[in-house]
Structures are given as C-alpha cells and as structure tokens.
Amino acid sequence: MKKSLFDFSIQANEGGYMDYIARYRRLLIRVFLILGLPLFSEFALRAFLHQRYIAGSIMVGLLADIIFLFIISRKQVSDGKQAFLFELFLRVFAFLLFFFLFYATYIENRYHVLPWYFVLPILIFSAVGIREGIAWVVAITAVLFYTTFKLDVPVNRDLITSLNTRLIMIFIVTSGFTCLASYIAQKAIRTLFEKQEQLVASQNSLQKVNQQLEKEVADRKQIETRLNANEEKVLRLSEQTEQFSLTAASLIGMGNQQEIFDRISHAIVQFSDYRRVIISSFKEESPYRDIIGFGGVEAEVIDRLRTIEMPKSWYDGVFQKGIKVGQFSYYIPHTMKNILNQEATIFGKGPPNVDSDAWHPEDNLFVRMHDEKGEFVGVISVDDSKSGLHPTDETVRPLEIFASLIVQIIILKKEQQQRKLLEEQLVQARKMESIGTLAGGVAHDFNNILAIILGNLELTIDDFPRDHQGHMNLEEAMTAGLRAKDLIRQLLSFSRPTDQSRQSLVIKPIVEESLKLMRSTLPANIEIQSKLDDRVHPIRSDVTQIHQVIINLCTNAAHAMAENGGQIQIGLLEKDLDKNDLEKLGKLVPGRYVILEVSDTGHGIAPEHLSRIFDPYYSTKEVDKGTGMGLSLVYGIVKSLGGEIFVESQPEVGTTFRLYFPVVDTEPVEEKEVIEEIPKGRGRIMLVDDEPALTKLGAQMLTRLGYETRTFNDPVEALQWFEVHADAIDLVITDMTMPHLSGAQVTERIKQQRADLPVVLCTGFNEYIDESGANHIGVDAFVMKPLILKDLAQTIHKMIVEA
Structure with missing residues (x-):
C-alpha cells in the first residue's frame, strides 16, 4: 500500500513508525523546495526574457505550486479537503517539473537542465512513495523512449538521439538508485523505530514495574501502618479488658453497693476512652433518678444534678434520634444537642477539632x-473523649459490658432487698399471728369483764327514770361500753377475718363519734379541729370500717406530734371530679366523691419513705411504738370501698391524707332509736359459766326477766346435777371456754340425755367455733359476750315461749 505525504502526516498525529517516515519525506520536500525556489524563479525569468513563454508559464506554475506546498507543509495536515489539495498539488508539481524538463530537452533541445533529471526521481519517490514512484518512473521512461525514437528532429538527429538516450539511462539509473535508497532509508528508519519502540516499551515496562513496586511498597507501608494501629488497638483493648476483668472480679467480694458503683465509675474514667461518666438509675418518685456513681465530675455539679427532675421518658428522644453505636449506645453530636435537657447535661469546653x-x-x-x-x-x-474521635463499637463495648454488670448488681440488690423484706414480713406476720392468738385470749377475758360492766349498767339504768341525770349518765356509759364491744370486734379481726356488712350510710355522724372518742384519748397538747360538711351524700361502707380509718389516721397523726404537740384537722366535703381534676388524680374516674381529709402539723414523712408507708409491716417508728399495720389497714379499707387515698408530706411541716369515696345513689340507712319492750317469760334455766361474777349477773338478769335460774361454775358439777334433774330444766345456757369440759362437750352430754332440750352457747371468743359451727354440734342458739339484756331476753323467748 502506497504511503503519501498526506498519509504520513496523518500518521504523524497518531505517532509511531509512520510518523518518522512522514517527517523524513517532509524534510526532503522542504529542502528541495527551499533550494529549488530561487532556481525556478531564475528559469522563469530567463524564459520570459528569451520569449520562451511556454517554459516561463510552466515555471510560474511550478513557483505557485511550490509556494502552496511550502505553506501547507508547515501545517499539520488533518482536514480532508486540505489533504486532498496537498496530494493534488504535490503530483501537479511533479508533473509540471517533468513537463518542464521534457519540454526543455525534447522540444527546445536545451540540455542545460539535464542535472534536474537526477532530482526528479528523488522528488517523485518522496512525493508519492515507492510503489507509485515506480509507476511514474516507468511512465516517464516510456514517454522518453517514445519521444526519443519517434520524434522528428531535422537537425543533428543522431546527436539528439544519443543525448536523449543518455538522458533516459541517467533517469533510469537515478530512479533505481533513488528507489533503492528510499527503500533502504525506510527500512533503516523502521529498524531504528522498532528498536526505539522496544526501548520505549522496555522503558514503559520498567516504569510500570517501578510504579507497581512503588504501589506495592506504599500498600505495604499502609498495611504496616494499619497493622501497627490494629496492634495498638488490640493491645489497648486487651489492657482495657484485663483492667475491666480485674475490676469486675474485685466487685465480687464487695457488700457495699455504693462502693461497687464508685469502683466501676473509677474504672470507666481510668481505662475507657472517656474522662467523665455519670451512672444513673430510675425510680418512681421525684426527682425520678438516682445518680449512683460518677467520675471526672465535681461533687458540686453532681449535687446540683441530683435536684433536677429527670424521668426516664426524657430519654425517649435520645434513643429515637441519637446515632446508634454498638448494641445499646447512642451518640448525640453537638449538632443535635437541642434534644438534650440543657440544664441536666454536662458539656465539655475548649476549641472544637475541625476534622469530620x-x-x-x-x-x-x-x-x-x-x-x-x-x-x-x-x-x-x-463525654470528653481521650482519643478525640467519634465513638466506635470498640470504644463503647467496655461501657456496655459495665452497663450489663450494673444492671445485674441492681437486680441482685433488689432481689436481696425483696428477700429481706419478705423475711421481715414473714417474721412480722408470725408476730401478728401470735398477737392475733393473744388478741383472741384477751378478747375473751375482756368480753367477760365488759359483760359484767354492761350487765350491771343495764340492771342499774332501769332503777332511774329516763329523765333522771343518773339515767342519762348510765346511758353514756352504755354507749361507750357498746363502742368498746365494737373495738373488740376490730381486735378480733387480727386473728380471724370477719364478713363486713356494707350499707349506704352518711359518714359524718360516724366521724363525729370517732373524733369524740379520740379527744378523750389524746394528750392535752394535741388539738383536734374539724370542718364537716352537712350536705355530703352517702357512701357504701361499714360503720366499723370508717371508725377504724379515723382512729388509725388520727393515732398516726398523734404519734407524729407526740413530742411538741400540734393540731389535727379533719375535713369532710363532697366534690364533683372532672377531667381537669383527674390529671392529678389519674387513678379515679369522673364522678362525685366524698373527700375525707386528715392533716397534722407533725414532723412529716421523709421522701424516701413516702412510697412505702402503705406497705404491710413497714414502720419507721421505734420497735415498741407501732406495728406498721395502721396505714396498711386504712389503705385496704379505702380500696375495698372503691376509693383512693393520696398523701402529701413535707418534713418539719406536716402530713395530709386525702381519702376519696365514691358517692352512691341509694338512700342512707338511718339508725333510729327504737324502744322495744323486753320480752319476759316463765321457765327454768340452767346457767353454766366458770366466772362467778357472770353467773351471779346472769342470775339477776334472768330473774328480772321472770325465769327461775340454777347456776353452776363447774361444768362437771352441772352435768352431775343435770343427770338427776334433767326433766326440771327448760333451757341451758353454757359458756364455751371452761376448765375440765368445754361448752361443746357439755352440749353433747345434755343432748344425749335430752335431745329436745334447747341449748344456748355463749362465748367471749373462740377461734374454733362460730354460729355455723355451733349449729353443727347441736347448739340451738349462739350468742357473743358481752350479753345485752334485750338480746338475751329475745333469744330465750324464742327458745322457750315461741317453741
């Protein structure tokens, strides 16, 4: 394939072997053009001077072509149109030069231009390449031969033919040498270029190898740097783990919880990536968190933070919007600090680092x-990172380990406290069980004593007219005795649960009666003030329960003011609670409530005890000052009535209890004093009781009712007499708890002899028998001491007269 100057120019842009060929040929053309320009100019001028206008015109064409080619050869030929013109004018130049030489030698016989026949092959081969150059040489040679032997020359034909023949030979030889030289030159250039390409390739290969080596060296240095960094990190983490393990191991033998948390705080500051730490746990009451450990923070700052309310709900934003690191750690950058409680958060100081x-x-x-x-x-x-970097999984891992350890310690301590509390409650329950057993015995004896008092009061009160002062005094004594009877029933609730008969009632009279009783028992330096609304509606309750509530709350208030005295204020009102009220009283539902308020001016309740005051057996009083059951009993009664109890207290100011009872729509049961005639009768009654005073009193009461009485203080003696005189008795009244034989055994022996004889079982207290149990052993009636004359008369009348 031929390689023109244009082709070489294009290849020169692309680089490589063809670039060298193009440069070589372009150089030859430029040298030839630079040397030929003055000569052709001379030829043209001389031709026109000698009136050789055709030769002159050919020279002018050559000059114009030379100038054009010279201009184009100085540019980088890349445009298709310019390249075509360059090729065209290059061939035109070769053709015009040949035509000029042919015209000068064959037409004008001017052989002074013969040296140009040596130049023409060089120009041809440089312009059009070897293959096309050979074609030109063949064509020119053919033209020269044809002209030499066919041209009709009239003068010196042989000389001219000889000259032309010599010219042709010169042209052929010159063309051959030129073709060979061009070939050798191109071959040499190709060889040089290939060697240069090999050198360049070797150099490029060496550069690539060098770059690869440099890259490998850089990579190795980077890997080495990373390995050193990882080694340092592993070493640091290993040291941290070792120190944390030693710290955790040292905690095993510690019994003081605060000492454990202090040790953990110190370990975090010393061995973790952070210089400051605060450990907090949460609780239900204000300020809702306890700072259980800290490190790197001034004690004054911690004291201030402990006064700020921080409920656990405040951290919801931290865990929802914070950047999670590790398993349960959350990073809050300074750009998100607005989600933090600014007052309760510690921020570092100093200039920030500009690194991302x-x-x-x-x-x-x-x-x-x-x-x-x-x-x-x-x-x-x-906060305050030692490394100065954002937290990572590695830096937060020790903190998460300690967090889990702290939780386990908190859970363990709570379990230990609960176990201790349960043990204390168990001991207290056993004490209360003993007290209940003791209360039963005391109630039995006290009922016997009270029976004597009430019985004698009843016998004596009838000796005075109803309008007599003595009669009124005795009625007051009877009322107090009957209230004492109810108190004994409360005392018995410690040993055996009793069913409460609840009814709709207005509690204002019950409160007034309870306060009247409390005034007689409180010391003179404690004053009771009451403000009771007469318009309160009824609630569903039991008289004794309301009485228990008042007595316990007032007794508790009196204990709080025992040293310095003070005031107990009792309030009773009714209020309709709406949604606004329920924002503070969330446990209640909208509606009307009777509110009982008991306040005192005592020493108050410490905040750390406030949440436990309703726990059974919990008491801060001295061992012999309380059982811890009073407020628990009040709480249980209020809850059983569908109400709620709230307490407010300030140390050295006082305490206020507010009890909310839901109002009922039913009409209250009014206690009306009904004067009933005591039924009397006739009959023979055997009375058996181991207490002589009671048998004496019973005989008097039965005699006043119209009955004949035979009394015995020994059940064995009574049964011996009964075996002989069984038909002489219409009714038997026997005590339950007696020496030698119980009331149940006496009843069984009597029923064996006379199954039709009614037996009334009477007792002050017995934990093994009640009314249903008495009926099971054959007793016809069951009554509790102390006996009231009216109740005794009605029972006997039913057994003897109505039967």
Whole structure:
C-alpha cells in the first residue's frame, strides 16, 4: 500500500513508525523546495526574457505550486479537503517539473537542465512513495523512449538521439538508485523505530514495574501502618479488658453497693476512652433518678444534678434520634444537642477539632441499661473523649459490658432487698399471728369483764327514770361500753377475718363519734379541729370500717406530734371530679366523691419513705411504738370501698391524707332509736359459766326477766346435777371456754340425755367455733359476750315461749 505525504502526516498525529517516515519525506520536500525556489524563479525569468513563454508559464506554475506546498507543509495536515489539495498539488508539481524538463530537452533541445533529471526521481519517490514512484518512473521512461525514437528532429538527429538516450539511462539509473535508497532509508528508519519502540516499551515496562513496586511498597507501608494501629488497638483493648476483668472480679467480694458503683465509675474514667461518666438509675418518685456513681465530675455539679427532675421518658428522644453505636449506645453530636435537657447535661469546653470524625467538646454518649425484661432501668452518660474521635463499637463495648454488670448488681440488690423484706414480713406476720392468738385470749377475758360492766349498767339504768341525770349518765356509759364491744370486734379481726356488712350510710355522724372518742384519748397538747360538711351524700361502707380509718389516721397523726404537740384537722366535703381534676388524680374516674381529709402539723414523712408507708409491716417508728399495720389497714379499707387515698408530706411541716369515696345513689340507712319492750317469760334455766361474777349477773338478769335460774361454775358439777334433774330444766345456757369440759362437750352430754332440750352457747371468743359451727354440734342458739339484756331476753323467748 502506497504511503503519501498526506498519509504520513496523518500518521504523524497518531505517532509511531509512520510518523518518522512522514517527517523524513517532509524534510526532503522542504529542502528541495527551499533550494529549488530561487532556481525556478531564475528559469522563469530567463524564459520570459528569451520569449520562451511556454517554459516561463510552466515555471510560474511550478513557483505557485511550490509556494502552496511550502505553506501547507508547515501545517499539520488533518482536514480532508486540505489533504486532498496537498496530494493534488504535490503530483501537479511533479508533473509540471517533468513537463518542464521534457519540454526543455525534447522540444527546445536545451540540455542545460539535464542535472534536474537526477532530482526528479528523488522528488517523485518522496512525493508519492515507492510503489507509485515506480509507476511514474516507468511512465516517464516510456514517454522518453517514445519521444526519443519517434520524434522528428531535422537537425543533428543522431546527436539528439544519443543525448536523449543518455538522458533516459541517467533517469533510469537515478530512479533505481533513488528507489533503492528510499527503500533502504525506510527500512533503516523502521529498524531504528522498532528498536526505539522496544526501548520505549522496555522503558514503559520498567516504569510500570517501578510504579507497581512503588504501589506495592506504599500498600505495604499502609498495611504496616494499619497493622501497627490494629496492634495498638488490640493491645489497648486487651489492657482495657484485663483492667475491666480485674475490676469486675474485685466487685465480687464487695457488700457495699455504693462502693461497687464508685469502683466501676473509677474504672470507666481510668481505662475507657472517656474522662467523665455519670451512672444513673430510675425510680418512681421525684426527682425520678438516682445518680449512683460518677467520675471526672465535681461533687458540686453532681449535687446540683441530683435536684433536677429527670424521668426516664426524657430519654425517649435520645434513643429515637441519637446515632446508634454498638448494641445499646447512642451518640448525640453537638449538632443535635437541642434534644438534650440543657440544664441536666454536662458539656465539655475548649476549641472544637475541625476534622469530620473528631469528637466535639459538646458531644455526648449515652449507654442504655435495661433488665432481662427489656425495661429501661438506667443510663451511663459519658463525654470528653481521650482519643478525640467519634465513638466506635470498640470504644463503647467496655461501657456496655459495665452497663450489663450494673444492671445485674441492681437486680441482685433488689432481689436481696425483696428477700429481706419478705423475711421481715414473714417474721412480722408470725408476730401478728401470735398477737392475733393473744388478741383472741384477751378478747375473751375482756368480753367477760365488759359483760359484767354492761350487765350491771343495764340492771342499774332501769332503777332511774329516763329523765333522771343518773339515767342519762348510765346511758353514756352504755354507749361507750357498746363502742368498746365494737373495738373488740376490730381486735378480733387480727386473728380471724370477719364478713363486713356494707350499707349506704352518711359518714359524718360516724366521724363525729370517732373524733369524740379520740379527744378523750389524746394528750392535752394535741388539738383536734374539724370542718364537716352537712350536705355530703352517702357512701357504701361499714360503720366499723370508717371508725377504724379515723382512729388509725388520727393515732398516726398523734404519734407524729407526740413530742411538741400540734393540731389535727379533719375535713369532710363532697366534690364533683372532672377531667381537669383527674390529671392529678389519674387513678379515679369522673364522678362525685366524698373527700375525707386528715392533716397534722407533725414532723412529716421523709421522701424516701413516702412510697412505702402503705406497705404491710413497714414502720419507721421505734420497735415498741407501732406495728406498721395502721396505714396498711386504712389503705385496704379505702380500696375495698372503691376509693383512693393520696398523701402529701413535707418534713418539719406536716402530713395530709386525702381519702376519696365514691358517692352512691341509694338512700342512707338511718339508725333510729327504737324502744322495744323486753320480752319476759316463765321457765327454768340452767346457767353454766366458770366466772362467778357472770353467773351471779346472769342470775339477776334472768330473774328480772321472770325465769327461775340454777347456776353452776363447774361444768362437771352441772352435768352431775343435770343427770338427776334433767326433766326440771327448760333451757341451758353454757359458756364455751371452761376448765375440765368445754361448752361443746357439755352440749353433747345434755343432748344425749335430752335431745329436745334447747341449748344456748355463749362465748367471749373462740377461734374454733362460730354460729355455723355451733349449729353443727347441736347448739340451738349462739350468742357473743358481752350479753345485752334485750338480746338475751329475745333469744330465750324464742327458745322457750315461741317453741
């Protein structure tokens, strides 16, 4: 394939072997043009001077072509149109030069231009390449031969033919040498270029190898740097793990919980990536969190933070919007600090680092602590990074380990406290069981004593007219005795649960009666003030329960003011609670409530005890000053009535209890004094009781009712007499608890002899028998001491007269 100057120019743009060929040929053309320009100019001028206008015109064409080619050869030929013109004018130049030589030698016989026949092959081969150049040489040779032997020359034909023949030979030889030289030159250039290409390739290969080596060296250095960094990190983490393990191991033998948390705080500051730490746990009462450990923070700052309310709900934004790191750690950068409680958060100081991954002085990190149920129980907050970098899984891992350890310690301590509390409650329950047993015995004896008092009062009160002062005094004594009877019933509730008969009643009279009783028992330095609304509606309750509530709350208030005295204020009102009220009283539902308020001016209740005052057996009083059951009993009564109880207390100011009872729509049961005639009768009654005073009193009461009485203080003696005189008795009244034989055994022996004889069982207290149990052993009636004359008369009348 031929390679023209245009082709070489294009290849020169692309580089490589053809670039050298193009440069070589372009150089030859430029040299030839630069040398030929003045000669052709001379030829043209001389031709026109000698009136050789055809030769002159050919020279002018050559000059114009030379100038055009010279201009184009100085440019980088890349445009298709310019390249075509370049090729065209290059061939035109070769053709015009040949035509000029042919015209000068064959037409004008001017052989002074013969040296140009040596130049023409060089120009041809440089312009059109070897293959096309050979074609030109063949064509020119053919033209020369044809002209030499066919041209009709009139003068010196032989000389001219000889000259032309010599010219042709010169042209052929010159063309051959030129073709060979061009070939050798191109071959040499190709060889040189290939060697240069090999050198360049070798150099490029060496450069690539060098670059690869440099890259490998750089990679190795980078890997080595990373390995060193990882080694340092592993070493640091290993040291941290070792120190944390030693710290955790040292905690096993510690019994003081605060000492454990102090040791953990110190370990975090000393061995973790953070210089400050605060460990907090949560509680139900204000300020809702306890700072159980801290490090790197001034004690004054901690004291201030302890006064700020921080409920666990405040951290919801931290865990929802914070950047999670590790398993349960959350990073709050300074750009998000607005979600934090500014008053309760510690921020660092100093200039910030401009690096994107650097720790900012106002950054914070929070580690969530949760129990085995996933409940949020505490938080570890740290700041002031030692490395100056953002937190990573590696830096927060020790904190999360300690968070889990702290949770386990908190759970363990709570379990220990609960176990201790249960043990205390068990001991207290056993004490109360003993007290209940003792209360039963005391109630039995006290009922016997009270029976004598009430019985004699009843016998004596009838000796005075109803309008007599003595009669009124005795009625007051009877009322107090009957209230004492109810108090004994309360005392018996410690040993055996009793069914409460609840009814719709207005509690104002019950409160007034209870306060009247309390005034007689309180010391003179304690004053009771009451403000009771007469318009309160009824509630569903039991008289004795309301009485228990008043007595216990007032007694508790009196204990709080025992040393310095004070005032107990009792309030009773009714209020319709709406949604606004329920925002503070969330446990209640909208509606009308009777509110009983008991306030005192005592020493108050400490905040740490306030949440436990209703726990059974919980008491802060001295061992011999209380059982811890009073407020628990009040709480149980209020809850059983569908109400709620709230307490407010300030140390050295006083305490206020507010009890809310729901109002009922039913009409209250009014206790009307009904004067009933005591039924009397005739008959023979055997009375058996081991207490002589009671048998004496019973004989008097039965005699007043119209009955003949035979009394016995020994049940064995009574049965011996009964075996002989069984038909002489219409009714038997026997005590339950007696020496030698119980009332149940006496009843069984009597029923064996006379199954039709009615037996009334009477007792002050017995934990093994009640009315249903008495009926089971054959007793016809069951009554509790102390006996009231009216109740005794009605029971006997039913057994003897009505039967």
